[in-house]
Amino acid sequence: MSVTLDPDLLAVAHYDDRGVPVLGRDAEIAALARAGARDLCVARIFEGHLNGLGLVARFGTTAQRACARLDARGGRIFGVWNTEDEDGVAFDVADERLRLRGWKSWASGARAIARPIVTARDADGRAQMLLVPLDAIAVAIDDTKWQPLGMEATDSVRVGFDGVTLPRDARLGEPGDYMREPWFSGGATRFVAAQTGALERLVTETLEYLIDRGRDADSLQVARVAEMRVALETARLHVARGRDAWKAFDAAPDDAHAADVVVAADCARVAVARAATGILERAMTAVGARGLVAPHPFARLVRDLQMYLRQPAPDAIARRIGDTAFAEARSARTIGSARSTATGA
Numbered sequence: 001m002s003v004t005l006d007p008d009l010l011a012v013a014h015y016d017d018r019g020v021p022v023l024g025r026d027a028e029i030a031a032l033a034r035a036g037a038r039d040l041c042v043a044r045i046f047e048g049h050l051n052g053l054g055l056v057a058r059f060g061t062t063a064q065r066a067c068a069r070l071d072a073r074g075g076r077i078f079g080v081w082n083t084e085d086e087d088g089v090a091f092d093v094a095d096e097r098l099r100l101r102g103w104k105s106w107a108s109g110a111r112a113i114a115r116p117i118v119t120a121r122d123a124d125g126r127a128q129m130l131l132v133p134l135d136a137i138a139v140a141i142d143d144t145k146w147q148p149l150g151m152e153a154t155d156s157v158r159v160g161f162d163g164v165t166l167p168r169d170a171r172l173g174e175p176g177d178y179m180r181e182p183w184f185s186g187g188a189t190r191f192v193a194a195q196t197g198a199l200e201r202l203v204t205e206t207l208e209y210l211i212d213r214g215r216d217a218d219s220l221q222v223a224r225v226a227e228m229r230v231a232l233e234t235a236r237l238h239v240a241r242g243r244d245a246w247k248a249f250d251a252a253p254d255d256a257h258a259a260d261v262v263v264a265a266d267c268a269r270v271a272v273a274r275a276a277t278g279i280l281e282r283a284m285t286a287v288g289a290r291g292l293v294a295p296h297p298f299a300r301l302v303r304d305l306q307m308y309l310r311q312p313a314p315d316a317i318a319r320r321i322g323d324t325a326f327a328e329a330r331s332a333r334t335i336g337s338a339r340s341t342a343t344g345a
């Protein structure tokens with residue numbers, strides 16, 4: 001896929017040393033939503049670009065950060081490849097170089113991006129980020145099984161690193177840095193923004209389709225559109241809540257604000273996925289089979305959204321939301337009973 005990121009998107013891809021977007025969280029989230037409304041595949045690549053540049057800004061050495069700024073300005077796209085199967089990537093150190101082996105799966109933009117951050121196990125089994133100059137090395141690409149339901153243009157295929165060697169300073173940060181919270185879980189705020197942008201487009205296209213065909217006064221269609229609108233509003237509110245939690249953390253990066261970023265992102269993931277499921281079903285019913293044929297945009301939108309909604313560990317996220325709710329309730333009881341004891345009430 002030849003991915004191009006429009007200048008208005010690239011303009012927000014700048015982070016300060018704390019990984020805070022230079023143009024602000026509002027601009028970052030709005031750009032992701034815009035990208036999602038235009039094309040969810042481009043939004044996926046853009047989201048990885050932001051994630052990658054944010055990681056370099058936070059964990060990179062002065063030289064790595066300067067180099068990344070030049071690379072980004074020169075049009076090189078960043079990304080993050082963490083997902084792998086049993087044959088994941090590991091490395092050892094030999095002759096002052098890192099010697100890699102193994103495969104990454106779901107490597108979005110395998111042929112389009114130049115600077116993926118690849119997580120790899122070191123000799124002690126710890127996850128280490130590596131900043132890989134993909135345009136300067138030879139990797140294996142296996143796309144034989146890449147026939148997805150949607151998001152095909154992201155080219156999220158398997159990439160093999162057997163025989164690749166990198167200089168020692170390709171290491172980004174320390175082992176374990178990639179999973180540091182709230183950035184790891186809170187990063188979900190970016191993809192829910194992109195998903196919500198695609199939902200905005202789907203609702204708008206459905207309204208246009210019904211108006212064009214004079215089907216906008218039918219009471220069942222109006223009721224269906226109302227449900228879509230409510231679900232879209234829910235998704236928007238959760239994205240805004242996630243963005244605001246980040247803003248509060250940026251202003252005061254303490255444990256309480258970090259925990260709130262994670263709660264807000266977790267809830268947004270679940271709520272946006274649920275809203276999307278309702279909108280998808282209603283949009284397909286509203287436009288019918290005729291609408292689900294090209295050149296109408298619905299078939300592609302539906303396929304891409306259904307695929308992009310599949311994000312890591314949805315059950316574990318729902319579980320964490322429930323566990324946190326119980327932990328908060330238990331803590332409130334303990335504080336309440338301590339107060340009663342103290343006051344003798």
Ligand SMILES: Cc1cc2nc3c(=O)[nH]c(=O)nc-3n(C[C@H](O)[C@H](O)[C@H](O)COP(=O)(O)OP(=O)(O)OC[C@H]3O[C@@H](n4cnc5c(N)ncnc54)[C@H](O)[C@@H]3O)c2cc1C
Nearest residue numbers: 080081082083106107108151156307310311312313314315
């Ligand atoms: C279009 C697209 C592009 C992507 N690009 C990238 C990329 O560039 N870089 C990257 O790192 N990743 C990428 N990913 C991968 C993504 O981040 C997730 O890792 C992936 O979508 C999760 O795959 P899965 O749904 O098959 O996961 P699974 O973990 O297999 O989840 C499937 C279901 O099983 C449940 N489940 C999970 N674990 C267990 C368990 N132990 N026992 C029982 N049930 C379980 C889950 O809750 C879920 O319901 C991409 C994904 C997509 C769809």
